[in-house]
Amino acid sequence: MFQHNQIEADCRLYRFHFIGIGGIGMSGLALLLVEQGHQISGSDLKENYLTERLVSKGAQIFVGHHQENLSNADFVVVSSAIDWSNPEVIKAQSLGIPLIKRGRLLADLMHSTYGISVAGTHGKTTTSSLLSHMFISAKRSPTYVIGGCLNDTQRNALKGDSKYFICEADESDNSFVELSPVVSIITNIDADHMETFGGNMSCLEASFDQYCHKVPFNGLVVLGIDDLNVQRLANRYQGTTITYGVHTDADITAKNIMQEGLRTRFSVAIKKSNLLFECEIPLPGEHNVQNALACIATCLNEKMTVEEIQQGLSSFPGVGRRAQVISSRLFGENVTVIDDYGHHPCEIEATHVALKAAWPERRLVWVFQPHRYSRTQFQFAAYIDCLSKIQHLILLDVFPAGEAEIEGATSADLAQAVAQKTGDKPLVWKDLYEMSERLKEIIKPNDVVIFQGAGSVSSWAKELLTCQSKVA
Numbered sequence: 001m002f003q004h005n006q007i008e009a010d011c012r013l014y015r016f017h018f019i020g021i022g023g024i025g026m027s028g029l030a031l032l033l034v035e036q037g038h039q040i041s042g043s044d045l046k047e048n049y050l051t052e053r054l055v056s057k058g059a060q061i062f063v064g065h066h067q068e069n070l071s072n073a074d075f076v077v078v079s080s081a082i083d084w085s086n087p088e089v090i091k092a093q094s095l096g097i098p099l100i101k102r103g104r105l106l107a108d109l110m111h112s113t114y115g116i117s118v119a120g121t122h123g124k125t126t127t128s129s130l131l132s133h134m135f136i137s138a139k140r141s142p143t144y145v146i147g148g149c150l151n152d153t154q155r156n157a158l159k160g161d162s163k164y165f166i167c168e169a170d171e172s173d174n175s176f177v178e179l180s181p182v183v184s185i186i187t188n189i190d191a192d193h194m195e196t197f198g199g200n201m202s203c204l205e206a207s208f209d210q211y212c213h214k215v216p217f218n219g220l221v222v223l224g225i226d227d228l229n230v231q232r233l234a235n236r237y238q239g240t241t242i243t244y245g246v247h248t249d250a251d252i253t254a255k256n257i258m259q260e261g262l263r264t265r266f267s268v269a270i271k272k273s274n275l276l277f278e279c280e281i282p283l284p285g286e287h288n289v290q291n292a293l294a295c296i297a298t299c300l301n302e303k304m305t306v307e308e309i310q311q312g313l314s315s316f317p318g319v320g321r322r323a324q325v326i327s328s329r330l331f332g333e334n335v336t337v338i339d340d341y342g343h344h345p346c347e348i349e350a351t352h353v354a355l356k357a358a359w360p361e362r363r364l365v366w367v368f369q370p371h372r373y374s375r376t377q378f379q380f381a382a383y384i385d386c387l388s389k390i391q392h393l394i395l396l397d398v399f400p401a402g403e404a405e406i407e408g409a410t411s412a413d414l415a416q417a418v419a420q421k422t423g424d425k426p427l428v429w430k431d432l433y434e435m436s437e438r439l440k441e442i443i444k445p446n447d448v449v450i451f452q453g454a455g456s457v458s459s460w461a462k463e464l465l466t467c468q469s470k471v472a
Contacts, residue, residue: 023081043065113164185221189208191378246293257286264289334446343371388422
């Protein structure tokens, strides 16, 4: 059983060892701790730009998981992805070193701060990133730990000087119930990571209820009630709330939404005060307007002015892998290349609608890599529905994330089902080599190529671009 000793706010410095330190969540916590003066070490299967930054801050990084990596640690931090058979976990147990789950550590770091956490199946990273930027823009100097890197600083965590602590609340392993924020945002509640909840939607909704009840009596829950599951939560929850939405009679609503390319303008209406003001975000799509409304509600609660809100929204630099433009050339052609993290059917749908609106006259070539066989199986019908709407679709083999293949839940199965619905069978490619060889036969000038998924597709896209730049 994992042990837990709370990190005391008494200026003592500790030695932390992170198993799986290269992940976006783990590396953010490690970066925050090292900048607080703690000694950091960690291990992962390979180095990346996140571990390189930690090394530049004085952390010690090991490639591979080995018992000898673990020495003199006061605490060992693990994510839910780490197996009990990991040799460093075994070594820590034999030495009696406390093992702390990532979510518990995040809760401890939030302790005694003015915590603002963002929960929800979709939009957590964009919302928490945008909110962090708005607080920085308004000179509120927040500490933040988020699930992506801001495009201007390339940071996923920062130690601020104020009381504010902004983070994502992760429901995938149910660790978000550990948090006790003063302000909580819930963007939406959808069926994902259902293995955590026994495949039972009621259990998932009960966890969100529990998360809401960790907010103190004088705190605030900000609810996106365009989502029906959040509407039901709003009816159950008895604490103070602010609701927001585009299609509902919420406390804060957006009207007159106009998208131009990758930017979106809209009017914000505040029901209580009859206040109406204009906003613009450098993000495409209605779903990002909803994310912006969550941030606006939170910022108004913290007494930001309309001018501060408008400036923070319009100057947002974006966050990595969220409809991010990573190149304007591919295979020597003028081609816009997009990197996107979306992997749930709802995320695919929202991104597809937004990018079609951004470039209505351009051909979208969609390279999608499903993530996990279990998700593909559970959401199979929803995948077919959204993927069937994409005209030029290429499927990569499922990224297993450690899972064994499930019969009927492969990319070939998806392709066959799409073909049965549309009469047009998507291509299915296995690896980076096949993708690089065959994609060049398909691409035309002025195309938009979207690489989408939560697995290896992003690194493959960047490797492809790197190889192209060397050839050029």
